[in-house]
Amino acid sequence: MEDTLSCAHAVGMGCLLGNINIIAESEERDRKKEIMLVADRIKIIACQVMEKEILSIDNRKFDATFIQYKYHDHPEQLHDRIQEEIAHSCDYQCIILGFGLCGGAIDGIQAINCPVIIPRIDDCIPLLLGSREKYEQEKKIESGTYFLNHGWIEYGNDALKDFHKWREMYGEQKANWLIKEFYKPYTRVAFINSGFDDKERYLSYAKKLSDFLNIKLDVISGHLGFIRQLLNLECNNSDYIILEPGQKAERSMFRPNDCL
Amino acid sequence: MKKEEILSNLQNAVVLANFEDALSWTECGLKEGIPPFELITEGLSKGMIIVGQKYEDGDYYVTDMILSSGAMNEALTILLPYLKKNKRKYLGKVVLGSVADDIHDIGKNIVATMLIGAGFDVYDLGVNVSKEEFVNKAIEVQADIVGASAFMSSTYLHQPDVKKALDEAGLTPQVKYIIGGGAVYRQWAREIGADGYADDALEAVNLCKALMSAREV
Secondary structure, three states: OHHHHHHHHHHHHHHHHHHHHHHHHHHHHHHHHHHHHHOOOEEEEEEHHHHHHHHOOOOOOEEEEEEOHHHHHOHHHHHHHHHHHHHOOOOOOEEEEEOOOHHHOOOOOEOOOOOEEEEOOOOOHHHHHOOHHHHHHHHHHOOOEEEEOHHHHHHOOOHHHHHHHHHHHHOHHHHHHHHHHHHOOOOEEEEEEOOOOOHHHHHHHHHHHHHHHOOEEEEEEOOOHHHHHHHOOOOOHHHEEEEOOOOEOOHHHHOOOOOO | OOHHHHHHHHHHHHHOOOHHHHHHHHHHHHHOOOOHHHHHHHHHHHHHHHHHHHHHOOOOOHHHHHHHHHHHHHHHHHHHHHHHHOOOOOOOEEEEEEEOOOOOOHHHHHHHHHHHHHOOEEEEOOOOEOHHHHHHHHHHHOOOEEEEEOOOOOOHHHHHHHHHHHHHOOOOOOOEEEEEOOOOOHHHHHHHOOOEEEOOHHHHHHHHHHHHHHHHO
């Protein structure tokens, strides 16, 4: 009798917990649907390196601000810059960030007047490749991959730019030594080709970079799917975070759900 | 040449990241009979402490720190064999490594250098270190502290695995587990039950000293 009761209790609890999970997931889906219905004016705040990719998507009307890549050098400055843009976007119904955790810059970002949607990624590479799964695949192929796209080449840092900067600061010998220290983990350059014009110019630069580091160059296809889904709020629930007004982002939100 | 002058020049070689001077003043110091350990603690290490302070004050970039650490390491290649030959009492034994799947090591290397300078016996396992390697080394050398570094947001999730492996091997709580790295933060250290977290190399040294002092009480 006791066993039967405890079994029934366990089954009951299991059903209850199962129902709670279904309700939670369903509430997230409803919230997404709600945002999509209500949001007539959407603001995108994204990193400069994916400006071309975002502007090439024309599925719905949105306004976009692109933040200079240079702020990535100091995550606390990037944080302040993003928060400033959120504060200036009070008359939108929804804000979508085109950033990952980005060295912790997103930690503490606060939604003010409207929900803020953030992709659940550590950096923007999955957005350029089309999915987190594609990113994991490429890292499995070669863990020491230095990803590059046209946006990084135009606006970001890389070993060639670092070398020139450090040579000015410290002289050639020390600059060479620093390049070896900073870039020794990398065994290939992977240029993400998103199919834009001027591909040859960027590919040529990527080749110059790989030759400089004496590592191989691969060209991999970019894919706009993840960005498109994000802008249309069509992602799986696990792919993004919704901050309600007043809520702050925390690093723990970027962890996989089964961690700890 | 006076000992104080040699040690001062050695400090400067580190502060200015002059690799050649770091080597030549080390050799000069050895020729003058200055004990190798003193060259490390009173020369090289004091130079790195000045560098660390300059970095905290915003006068030095991270590249300056890395260069200075490099100059100190050049000198250590000459000095460490002397330390191994002459038995001496270390402040403690520390096993360090970058966690599994993490191939970055610049910060960890600076920590290793400064711990050596502070008088610790350091066993650096390098990068992409499995939890088993951390445990095996800790057992082999009878480590006092195990330090796991993670630079990336995707790899710091391995830090709890190392803690769990140390627990299951029966090494904790005697062996202390500390974490750090670009992706890591203080709250995370608390969540996973680490014994400490360090934001930079100076803090790591002070943390290890504090953990060893607490043991003596």
